[in-house]
Amino acid sequence: MFHQLFLSAIIFPELFIQNGELNFQFTNIRLLAGVIAIVTAWFSRNTLITIIIGMVALFILGSL
Template sequence: MSEFTLWGLFIAVALGTFALRFSFIGLHGRLHLPPTLKRALVYVPASVLAALVLPAVSLSGPEQSFALDNLRIPAAAVAALIAWKSHNTLLTILAGMGTLWALQTLI
């Protein structure tokens, strides 16, 4: 690939990224979404967070397979329980990391 083609690709990707992000910021308030779509978009942040966290918690080791001896799974369960009961982000992080460190130390 030539240097000119590579720079053209960089510029095209940058413009595409800018256009995608600007469409949400620049058109905010001007674009009217149907109520059904608005209700569905409420769940996007939670689903994106789950899609990011679940593989990091459940897949361990270089082979990237699900293992029952993965200590991150019980630590995540404790963190989820704390989050559900307390609704406190800092307490959830501390409980999850504390549980993981305690399990790693004990086992």
């Protein structure tokens, strides 16, 4: 339980904070890629697949 909370407390700022400020907008590609990774993790329950999909998502969103 404890390590889940620390993971969550690390993940949120990584996704929502850009250049020191909150960014909830669709231009925040780390947030979008993060949501894709969360959905992937929820349904696949597979660590490696989640990491791969999350990184690929960021790469694709970043090159759009």
